[in-house]
Amino acid sequence: xxxxxxxxxxxxxxxxxTTNNNTIAQETIDRLCDRLQSATxxxxxxxxxxxxxxxxxxxxxxxxxxxxxxxxxxxxxxxxDLDLIQLALETLANVVTYETGNDxxxxxxxxxxxxxxxxxxxxxxxxxxAALELIEETDFNxxxxxxxxxxxxxxxxxxxxxxIILESGPMGVSKLVDLLQxxxxxxxxxxLLLLQILTRYNTNIQKIxxxxxxxxxxxxxxxxxxxxxxxxTVEDCLSVLLNLxxxxxxxxxxxxxxxxxxxxVDFFELGSIGEKRWSAQKVTNVHLLLQTxxxxxxxxxxxxxxxACQRTVSQCGLLHRLCVMLTLxxxxxxxxxxxxxTIGDAVRGNAENQQFLGSVxxxxxxxxxxVLFNLLYTMVAGExxxxxxxxxxxxxxxxYLYKNDLGKxxxxxxxxxxxxxxxxxxxxxxxxxxxxxxxxNVASWCSGIALAHLIxxxxxxxxxxxxVVLAVDQAQAGAKTLMEISTDLLENSSSSFHTRVAVxxxxxxxxxxxxxxxxxxxxxxxxxxxxxxQICGQLVADDREILIQSLCSFALGLCLVFNxxxxxxxxxxxxxxxxxxxxxxxxxxEKLETLSKSEYYSKTLQKPQLKLSKTNDMILxxxxxxxxxxxxxxxxxxxxxxxxxxxxxxxxxxxxxxxxEQQTSTMMAHxxxxxxxxxxxxxxxxxxxxxxxxxxxxxxxxxxxxxxxLQEVKDQYSLLKLSTKQGPDTHNxxxxxxxxxxxxxxxxxxxxxxxxxHYNSTQPIxxxxxxxxxxxxxxxxxxxxxxxxxGERAALTARITELQEKVNxxxxxxxxxxxxxxxxxxxxxxxxxxxxxEKRKVSILEGVESQMHGLIDDKARCDSExxxxxxxxxxxxxEQNDLLVLCSTYEDHLTNCRNIIQSAGLTVPKFLLxxxxx
Numbered sequence: 001x002x003x004x005x006x007x008x009x010x011x012x013x014x015x016x017x018t019t020n021n022n023t024i025a026q027e028t029i030d031r032l033c034d035r036l037q038s039a040t041x042x043x044x045x046x047x048x049x050x051x052x053x054x055x056x057x058x059x060x061x062x063x064x065x066x067x068x069x070x071x072x073x074x075x076x077x078x079x080x081d082l083d084l085i086q087l088a089l090e091t092l093a094n095v096v097t098y099e100t101g102n103d104x105x106x107x108x109x110x111x112x113x114x115x116x117x118x119x120x121x122x123x124x125x126x127x128x129x130a131a132l133e134l135i136e137e138t139d140f141n142x143x144x145x146x147x148x149x150x151x152x153x154x155x156x157x158x159x160x161x162x163x164i165i166l167e168s169g170p171m172g173v174s175k176l177v178d179l180l181q182x183x184x185x186x187x188x189x190x191x192l193l194l195l196q197i198l199t200r201y202n203t204n205i206q207k208i209x210x211x212x213x214x215x216x217x218x219x220x221x222x223x224x225x226x227x228x229x230x231x232x233t234v235e236d237c238l239s240v241l242l243n244l245x246x247x248x249x250x251x252x253x254x255x256x257x258x259x260x261x262x263x264x265v266d267f268f269e270l271g272s273i274g275e276k277r278w279s280a281q282k283v284t285n286v287h288l289l290l291q292t293x294x295x296x297x298x299x300x301x302x303x304x305x306x307x308a309c310q311r312t313v314s315q316c317g318l319l320h321r322l323c324v325m326l327t328l329x330x331x332x333x334x335x336x337x338x339x340x341x342t343i344g345d346a347v348r349g350n351a352e353n354q355q356f357l358g359s360v361x362x363x364x365x366x367x368x369x370x371v372l373f374n375l376l377y378t379m380v381a382g383e384x385x386x387x388x389x390x391x392x393x394x395x396x397x398x399x400y401l402y403k404n405d406l407g408k409x410x411x412x413x414x415x416x417x418x419x420x421x422x423x424x425x426x427x428x429x430x431x432x433x434x435x436x437x438x439x440x441n442v443a444s445w446c447s448g449i450a451l452a453h454l455i456x457x458x459x460x461x462x463x464x465x466x467x468v469v470l471a472v473d474q475a476q477a478g479a480k481t482l483m484e485i486s487t488d489l490l491e492n493s494s495s496s497f498h499t500r501v502a503v504x505x506x507x508x509x510x511x512x513x514x515x516x517x518x519x520x521x522x523x524x525x526x527x528x529x530x531x532x533x534q535i536c537g538q539l540v541a542d543d544r545e546i547l548i549q550s551l552c553s554f555a556l557g558l559c560l561v562f563n564x565x566x567x568x569x570x571x572x573x574x575x576x577x578x579x580x581x582x583x584x585x586x587x588x589x590e591k592l593e594t595l596s597k598s599e600y601y602s603k604t605l606q607k608p609q610l611k612l613s614k615t616n617d618m619i620l621x622x623x624x625x626x627x628x629x630x631x632x633x634x635x636x637x638x639x640x641x642x643x644x645x646x647x648x649x650x651x652x653x654x655x656x657x658x659x660x661e662q663q664t665s666t667m668m669a670h671x672x673x674x675x676x677x678x679x680x681x682x683x684x685x686x687x688x689x690x691x692x693x694x695x696x697x698x699x700x701x702x703x704x705x706x707x708x709x710l711q712e713v714k715d716q717y718s719l720l721k722l723s724t725k726q727g728p729d730t731h732n733x734x735x736x737x738x739x740x741x742x743x744x745x746x747x748x749x750x751x752x753x754x755x756x757x758h759y760n761s762t763q764p765i766x767x768x769x770x771x772x773x774x775x776x777x778x779x780x781x782x783x784x785x786x787x788x789x790x791g792e793r794a795a796l797t798a799r800i801t802e803l804q805e806k807v808n809x810x811x812x813x814x815x816x817x818x819x820x821x822x823x824x825x826x827x828x829x830x831x832x833x834x835x836x837x838e839k840r841k842v843s844i845l846e847g848v849e850s851q852m853h854g855l856i857d858d859k860a861r862c863d864s865e866x867x868x869x870x871x872x873x874x875x876x877x878x879e880q881n882d883l884l885v886l887c888s889t890y891e892d893h894l895t896n897c898r899n900i901i902q903s904a905g906l907t908v909p910k911f912l913l914x915x916x917x918x
Contacts, residue, residue, distance in 0.1 A: 025059050033066050036074070042081050049074070049087040056094035057104045064095040064117045072127040075134065082139055089134070089145035096121065096152045118156035128153070128164045135175050140184060147179070147190045154197040162202045173198075173208045180217040185233075188221070192236040199243040206244050210251045214244060215260050227267045228285045235281065238288035245295045252296055252305060261296065261312045264289065268321040276330045283332055290338045293318070297345045299608045310350045319346050319353060323360045326371050333385070337392040340375065341609070344392075344399035348608075354404045372400065376428055380435035380443050387442065387615060394446040395610040398623075401453045408454055412461050415468045415482075433470065436506075437485070441498045445618045448502025452509040456623055462514040483510070483517070487524050497544050498618050504551040505624045508558060512627055515564035522559060522570040531556045532582050535591050543598075547619070550595035553588060554628060557635030576639070585639055592632060601625055 029052070036048040049071070056063045074088045096117050099105055110116070122128055131153075134146040154161045165172045176198065179191035195214075199206050218237050225233045244251050255261065267289055296309040313319050325331055325339050347353035360371045378385055379393040401408055414429035432454070435447030455461045468482040480488070489495050489503045510517045521527055534552040537545070556579070565571040579588050595601055604620040612618060901908050 025055060026062055029055060029059060029062050029066055033070060036067070036070050042084065045074075046081070046084050046087060049084060049091060053087055053091040053094065056091050057102070058106055060095060060098075060106045061109060061113065063091070064113075064120075067091070068095065068117065068120055072121060072124070072130070075130040076126065079137075082137075082142055085134065086141045086145050089131075089142070089149050092121070093145065093149045093152055096149075096156060114152075115156045118153050119160075122153065122157060122160055122164060125164050125167070128161065129168055129172075132165070132168060132172055132175065135179065140187070143179075143182075143187055144190060147187065147194055151190070151194045151197065154194065158197060158200065162198065162205055165198070166202075166204060170208050170212075173205055174212050177209055177212040177214050177217065180214075180221065189233055189236065192221075192233065192240060195240050196236060196243065199240060203248055206248050207250055210244055210254055215241075215255060215258060219260065219263055222267070227272065228282055228289060229272055230285065231281060234285050235288060238285065238292065241292055242288065242295065245292065249302065249305060252301070252309070256296065256309055256312055261293075261309070261318065262316040264293065265316055265318050265321060268318070268325070270321075270324065273321075273325055274328055274330060278330075278332050278335070283335055286335050287338055290335075290342045293322075293342050294345050297348075299345065299348060306348075307350065310346055310353055313346050314350075314353050314356065319343070319356065322346070323357065323371065326360075326375070327362045327364050329364070333389050337386070337389040340389070340392040340396045344396035345609070347396075348399035349403050351404065351406075354400055354407060357400055358407055358410075372397070373426075373428060373431070376431045379446055380431050380438065383440055383443070387612075390442055390446060391610055391612050394450060397450050398453050398608075398610075401450075401456075405458065408458065408461055411454060412464050415465055417467070417469065433482075436502075437489075441496050441615060442618070444496075445498040445502040448499070448506045449621045449624075452506045452621065453623060456509055456627075459514050462510055463516050465510075466516060466520055481520070483507075483520050484524055487521075487527050487530070491526070491530055497548070498615070500548060501551065501619060504548070504555060505621060508551065508555050509624060509627060511555060511558040511562060512631060513562060515562050518559050518562045519564055519566050522563070522567040528556070528559070528570060528575075528578070532578070535583055535588065546594055547598060547600070549591050550593075550598075553591040554595065554632065554635070556588075557592060557639075558631065561631070561634055561638055579639070589636055589639065592635060595628060596632065601628075605629070 032048045032051045032055075036045055036052070039045050039048065052063055052067050052071070071088045071092050075085060079085065096114050098109070098114050131146055131150055134142055135150075137143055137146070150161075165176075176191065176195060179194075180188055182188050182191070195209065199209055218241050221237050222230070222234060225231065225237070227234070245255060273286075293313065297306055297313065299306070301309075322339055322343050325336070326343075331339070343357065347357050358370065358372060361368050362371050362374050375393045375396065379390045379397075382390060401411075411428045411432075414427035415433070432447050432450055435443040436451060438444050438447070455465060465482055469479050470482060470485055471479045486503050486507055490500055495503075507521070511521060531552045535549055535556065537549060556575075559570070560572060560575045560579070563570070563572045563575065579585065583591075600619040604622055605625040608622045610622075898908055
């Protein structure tokens with residue numbers, strides 16, 4: 001018991017000691033704050049701040065709450081006491097930062113205590129401006145302490161500090177950029193860290209930094225630090241460079257036009273890249289360099305900017321350097337993967353760059369082979385290779401195939417039946433088939449996605465690969481088509497989830513807009529039965545199986561939309577009845593829409609670039625997501641319209657044989673003539689619609705480019721407001737762009753007006769159908785009248801049924817044509833809305849133009865005032881020089897007088913003796 005009493009006494013003593021220490025520290029801080037506020041001698045003030053600095057970590061909360069305003073006022077006070085200012089800056093920096101794991105830091109503080117202190121400090125914007133002004137001090141300690149303090153403030157409240165710095169005008173940012181020219185490396189490196197945070201996610205600051213020769217300063221540091229072989233300073237430089245280019249069209253254009261892309265080539269010299277041992281820092285530096293290139297040619301940029309950057313990358317030799325890296329064996333796997341992604345972005349949609357990539361040969365081995373073949377082989381057979389490397393190869397192949405009909409045709413030709421000698425050679429097509437049939441999940445998924453890209457948006461290639469026949473065993477009888485093998489992969493219970501997803505994506509891409517592919521799929525036994533069984537499967541909680549059901553619904557819907565009715569058992573009507581009977585229209589639509597609600601779908605549709613970190617992410621593909629988005633609505637509309645417009649079959653009474661024959665022959669001749677004329681009109685309309693769709697795509701791209709140009713004009717105007725260095729040339733450029741966009745908008749208005757006439761011209765079809773329905777109604781009335789006069793029902797019913805089927809077929813064709821016309825009218829409305837928006841933007845630009853006139857007038861007035869002030873200054877300077885000459889002459893005279901007095905032996909006046917001392 002005595003032991004426990006002793007322990008209790010010891011615990012009480014410790015608690016009392018801690019409380020006593022806290023009280024002493026609080027009293028000390030109060031005393032120091034009073035001394036700082038009331039002391040008049042500089043030494044006393046310095047001692048007070050020095051004491052606060054010593055307690056700023058152990059007693060962060062107390063020092064911050066009591067001395068924050070006093071220290072801020074110290075920065076705004078007398079600037080002659082540099083030691084006092086340095087101590088104040090260091091104390092404030094300790095208060096707004098917290099070093100985790102440092103025993104000197106105060107314990108049990110709120111996690112956001114540094115943010116709260118930062119908000120307290122920046123509440124008065126003058127405090128931030130005072131810290132900015134201290135950066136101009138040439139003293140090493142003052143400048144470095146000010147930079148570190150501002151960096152801490154930016155880290156805690158980035159957005160608020162950026163706004164305050166912008167309010168100080170362009171010169172506030174200009175001061176920070178000038179720090180990159182400081183010859184002291186410590187100052188320069190700290191400035192890089194400051195700019196790295198300052199330029200993050202703020203377009204206006206990014207533009208000002210670039211306008212103040214920020215790119216040039218960064219490249220000077222990169223060159224002096226050794227490029228990609230440099231240390232962490234190179235990493236900081238490249239991080240700032242990435243911030244300046246990220247989502248900033250103006251800076252990207254300035255970077256390209258300033259020939260900075262050409263200067264990137266020097267960082268990929270073979271002597272440096274070909275080294276056997278790569279340090280961790282070098283890997284990071286090269287990664288950032290590759291990301292810089294990818295930002296410039298990213299698919300999310302405007303089409304015009306992408307093509308310009310791709311052209312520059314190719315012309316300056318940078319693309320060639322990157323392709324050379326693919327042939328080296330010393331490149332680390334993660335760097336190689338990023339290099340392949342960069343090459344993909346550089347060739348995507350650019351025919352010249354795609355052709356160059358296809359011609360690059362790997363000459364390092366015994367047999368020269370195309371680099372694409374080696375890459376594809378690694379993707380298909382490289383189970384031991386890293387997953388990011390194989391995914392990057394898939395993305396590069398997708399970019400190579402994007403809008404590259406020539407490259408696609410060369411690969412498709414290798415899949416078609418060849419001579420025996422050619423068939424024994426491995427080609428890109430053979431590698432894709434090998435990967436497609438592989439048991440490796442990565443190989444099968446990547447190959448399936450690649451095959452989908454191979455035939456995407458090209459009906460000719462979809463029809464061509466229908467001829468692809470593969471031997472599943474040694475016997476010739478075992479040969480199957482590629483579509484039959486795809487169906488077998490779906491029905492095989494051992495197929496993995498990723499394999500089934502890839503096969504369904506490939507099949508859906510194949511079936512879309514290709515009636516022959518749909519016909520071939522419907523002719524395969526159990527193909528439709530498998531899709532229906534998957535859709536009608538039991539309710540499962542597994543998201544993957546739900547996704548499979550949605551993909552099967554989409555494939556079945558494509559068979560319904562693009563069916564040419566050549567398979568009697570699976571016509572459009574039969575499939576519709578099958579869906580209604582076996583699945584149900586509502587359940588089918590629910591399963592179909594499940595994919596659009598999936599997280600995988602929304603994530604995939606954001607950007608074309610593949611960013612998969614693990615195998616479980618291998619689900620959907622960007623191009624397939626776009627295909628689903630475009631056709632899902634057509635499937636739903638078709639089912640809904642057919643359900644609403646279903647007609648009831650009516651019985652028609654018998655007619656007498658002779659009268660019936662005469663009337664029937666007359667009606668048949670009339671119907672045949674009418675249908676023939678309307679078929680011709682429909683074919684004409686289809687051609688016009690195809691042309692309209694192509695032109696609509698072109699003008700959609702033009703509209704996007706026009707919006708991009710408008711944004712660039714706005715950016716130029718923002719820069720002009722921030723600085724008056726740009727003169728009338730910028731105004732002329734803006735006026736030229738405005739005039740060009742007015743002409744483009746006028747052309748678009750004329751284009752839409754012309755196609756409005758196309759919609760009006762579709763009225764004859766409706767009139768023809770009304771006429772057809774009228775004749776049909778008269779026929780029904782006559783048949784009902786004759787029903788009372790004769791009983792020859794059997795012969796009449798057969799003939800009328802044949803005639804009614806032909807009429808129904810025509811009505812179906814008309815309904816399809818009417819849906820297409822409605823869709824085109826909807827697109828026309830969208831274009832009209834876009835044109836209205838562009839008119840609004842043009843009016844805004846006209847207002848901007850008038851404001852620019854006012855700015856130019858203000859600049860001219862400032863120039864005139866400057867000339868006047870300069871002339872006054874020159875006059876004062878001349879007068880000052882004359883005064884200095886007069887003073888010098890007067891001094892010489894006084895010296896001569898003193899010498900004369902001394903030589904005469906007289907007493908020299910005191911003011912002459914003090915002349916030398918002065």
